[in-house]
Amino acid sequence: MEVIDNVSHEPVVGRAPLILGGHDFHSITEAVARPAERATPLAWWFFFLPSLAMLGLLGLSVAWLVWEGIGIWGLNQPVGWAFDITNFVFWIGIGHAGTLISAVLFLFRQKWRTSINRAAEAMTIFAVMCALLFPGIHIGRPWLAYWMAPLPNQMGTWPGFRSPLLWDFFAVSTYGTVSALFWYVGLIPDLATLRDRATTKIRRYAYGFFALGWRGSARNWQHYEMAYLILAGIATPLVLSVHSIVSMDFAVAQLPGWHTTIFPPYFVAGAIFSGFAMVVTLMVITRKALGLEHILTAFHFDRMARIMLLTGSIVGYAYAMEFFIAWFSRNPYEQFTFINRAFGPYWWAYWTMITCNVLSPQVFWFKRARTSIVIHFIVSIFVNIGMWFERFVIIVTSLHRDFLPSSWGMFYPTIWDVMLLIGSFGLFFTMFCLFVRFLPVVAAAEVKSVLPAADPHHAGGRHATPAIAGRLAPEGAR
Helix, strand or coil: CCECCCCCEECCCEECCCCCCCCCHHHHHHHHHHHHHCCCCHHHHHHHHHHHHHHHHHHHHHHHHHHHCHHHCCCCCCCCCCHHHHHHHHHHHHCHHHHHHHHHHHHCCCHHHHHCHHHHHHHHHHHHHHHHHHHHHHCCCHHHHHHHCCCCCCCCCCCCCCCHHHHHHHHHHHHHHHHHHHHHHHHHHHHHHHHHHCCCHHHHHHHHHHHCCCCCCHHHHHHHHHHHHHHHHHHHHHHHHHHHHHHHHHHCCCCCCCCCCCHHHHHHHHHHHHHHHHHHHHHHHHHHHHCCCCCCCHHHHHHHHHHHHHHHHHHHHHHHHHHHHHHHHCCHHHHHHHHHHHHCCCHHHHHHHHHHHHHHHHHHHCHHHHCEHHHHHHHHHHHHHHHHHHHHHHHHHHHHCCCCHHHCCCCCCCHHHHHHHHHHHHHHHHHHHHHHHHCCCCCHHHHHCCCHHHCCCCCCHHHCCHHHHHHCCCHHHC
């Protein structure tokens, strides 16, 4: 069990610094820029090539879907939604942690976010890309997907504004646009750093084009900080709104198991839970592959574990409340639906969900588990699996046995369903590998702000005594 403990309270000078290893401004720049400047390491190909192969499965399955139609999936009557919407809701949930870490924690001045916010924001963009794929292809005629938008046309027709599909269109496209802007604005100072360090013309022009003429002047920083603050203020309510609206896809239906008012807060908590799990999965691999152990420390994983423990407990409470509400309503259809979830034909999916989402995060009550990178990685994988099954359970178990026993039926995924699911992971990991290879995975400009030397009252950096340096550390590091 690997334990790197910098989360203990030091009795004299407060908490240990957020960044370990005695880094200064220059060494932070070197550590962050090195992965984008050095020759492609063998470990990167080890992750990139399998991801590219999975992306090929996505292209093949979508091409066959367009040619043949959605009959290639295992959908039937009564299960008209299955893997497609399950994948859509899963990927939207994954995208939540990025905006939460970047915007909400920024507004609350939580400086531990600086080591992980860049990768979390990138994860959000790639997860939204995966999510947007599914509403487009599940309508059967993806070349007419623009009909979901309220565009003027010669037929004088409009999309159904009472349809949750249209709500999804507005919610997800707004969330994706704001998240992409937020990510790009945060990248500008680091792009300028890569431009100034570039050794070839192509790299200098490429990074220089996207750096938008950044020179690091006081005026540049003033405009940057104002733009970043405004975008954080816009993005924060989107964290709550986007998955609340996705939950309405189900809550506005009359189907037992879907028609419930607990869905909006339940979905938001579950989205943050699954998003943080994916951030942990990516960060564990990234810090090891890029040698960023001194920047992504046990302190950051400890804080993420606490949030996962909180949101996982909220999700467990929501599972229990669904059963209570079904019992309290005295509605026989509602009661049957939840008994059927736990003990019906899909009992294995339900108990997989409970084991992964409710039981596995409870290990984070113990400090030794919160500071163990191995346990973090294992639990994050469990939670990723469990949260996908949560969406599968909600959708399929409610549909396959509804009001009339004569209409009951089972859903069995086809090879194309499975390929589409694997392919969406291929798209996600391929984009993340390209991001790690060509862009700074850590926000160097923000990490420098939490170093003791960034404090104007700092007593001389490495020349100060450890006691003085610790006492004068930035507020967020104590």
